[in-house]
Amino acid sequence: MDDNEIIGLYIARDEKAIAETSAKYGGYLKTVALNVTGDDADAEECVNDAYIQAWNSIPSDPPYGYLKIYLCRLARHAALDVCRKRSADKRSAVITGITEELEQCVSDGSDAQTELESRELGKLINAFLKKQKPLYQAVFIRRYFQTESVADISKKLGLSQSKTKSIMFRMRNKLKEYLESEGYNI
Amino acid sequence: MNSYDILYGMEYVDTDIINKALNYGKKRRMYGIIKGLSVACLAVAVLVVGINVQNTLSVKNSDITMRFGVFPVNTAIENPFKSESSGADIPWFSTYMSNLINKDNKALVYGTAYNIQTVKTTSDGITWYITVFDIIIIRTIKTAPESGTIKAVCINYDESQRLSGYPQVSMDILNNPTAFFVLYYEPNEMFEAGNTGINVYDYADYRVGGYYKADKNGAWIYTGDVYFTFDDLKGFCNNAPLDEEFFASESFSEKYLTSNTH
CATH class of the missing domain: 1.10.1740.10 (RNA polymerase sigma factor, region 2, helix turn helix motif)
Structure with missing residues (x-):
């Protein structure tokens, strides 16, 4: 339908x-x-x-x-x-891996934000993503929105796993710099 | 803030970006499949020709309509969506494209671009190029008017002397103004060019999301993922200092713009 x-x-x-x-x-x-x-x-x-x-x-x-x-x-x-x-210790391996990766961007581990703050953060991530190349956007969204494994992303986008990891690493670094430049306390 | 906040924040990423990201690569995979089929069909065609020649039957070049890697189509105005050989839909059109345009906010237009005008503005050290143009509609599918002229916009940005962002079609439109345009129709939405504060929908109802040009063999080539060099746009726009005030106070098509009319 x-x-x-x-x-x-x-x-x-x-x-x-x-x-x-x-x-x-x-x-x-x-x-x-x-x-x-x-x-x-x-x-x-x-x-x-x-x-x-x-x-x-x-x-x-x-x-x-x-x-x-x-x-x-x-x-x-x-x-x-x-x-x-x-x-x-009861979290899935995928989400544990993803949250560990994202600690590269945000590491203070403070309490959860309000929905409003999440929305503001989302706007910044949105603006950040708009500036990225389509391939980089695809990797980032698949990993951190759709929570796909690195192996699946690599297969779907025709990349080696090392290339996918490299893109993710660069994106996290850039996101961290971007959030800092926007005055986010990370 | 911790990593979960980023994950929750991802929920607020634009649907448009997520759609594009999740569809990224599908076209390439489809091209791969089509290419594979083309090779198989070519092999069959060669075999058939070989058998024909062996049987001393004369074969004209025009009898062989399948070509490697390209899909000949009838570019005549009355029926651009049909294959010239079989009269059937172009393979990628019948599958990928029909899925794409099935969404309410998409349109596929075959038409000719003119009054192409580009301006640039800088934000956060990144130079953004905003190109508006009119499209004289030849054929259309869904959402767009059946005929007449519509105004469309596309954006590029400069990253380390390379033009990127999406879509990267401004220069190609100049060189190949008659093409298939995949358009987004979201006039009440906000689509901002970077952090410039400029909503591109203030200047056109349609935003270009893809572009197919005809190559010399009559095949349709998708150029939405093509990266142009910085030099491509040199001389294409002037150096007028643009900002939000400019956009608020001046007509987009007046005063500072470089115009290229086809």
Whole structure:
């Protein structure tokens, strides 16, 4: 079913919306959530949370043209919440690797920010990404938005793993410099 | 701040950037597949020709329509989307492109660019080039008007004497004004050129997201990922100092602009 038709079901409060969403994007959302949580049951729960969120919010703000990414954001957010509440030794290998990498950019480990601060930080990351080459954007988004493994990214983009790691390393350094230049206390 | 804040912050990255990033490389993979198919078809064509020659039948060059790595299309105005040999959709058009334009905010236009005007402005040590032009529509699919003229914009930026960013098509449009343009139609959105404070949608309804030009063999070549050298734009724009005030107070097409009309 076309994305716009699925959105139409949400707006019409038709429960088929969930089934259609699940049929079209369930597998993808599960993969994203599983990458973050590393636990099948948790991932399933995150995906269900995403459906509930979508059910509640789509009618007032329909994501025409970007349903997939919208759902990915919801599932990913739920998965991050689950992961953050866990003790460090119970986190998935993928998310542990990713957070360790990002400590290269931000290392003070202070408490979580508010949503507003996350939004401001997101704007800066957005502006930073706009200045990067398409290949670098692709690697960064796949790794830190879609939480894909280095091996998967390399395969999909036709790069060696060392090249992918090198791009990620450079991007993290540049991001750190950029955030510092914007006055972010890191 | 800790690393989780970065991960949460990633949720606020523009959908446009995420889309582009997640689609990056797909076209190349598709080209690879198409190229592979082309080689196979060429081999078959050669075999067929060989058999024909062996059977002493005369074969004209014009009988062989498949060429390595290119896809001959009919560039006639009335039907640019069809293959000249079979009348079928061009392979990449029927798959990748139809998926692309299926999204509400995309349009595919076959047309001719004119009144091409570029200005530059600097922010954070990076020079941004903003190019606006009109497109006379020949054919269109979805979102864009069926005929007439529309105004489009594309941006480049200069990074260490290389033009990059997306899309990198300004110079190519000058040289090949009649082309397929993949356009984003998001007139109520904000698309800022770097940190310049300039919303490119203030100057055009459509932003160029890709560009296909016809090569000398009649094939369509995607140039959205092409990187141009810094020299390409020399002489293409003047050195007028531009800032937000300028954009707020002056018509974009007046006074400081270098105009190139086709």
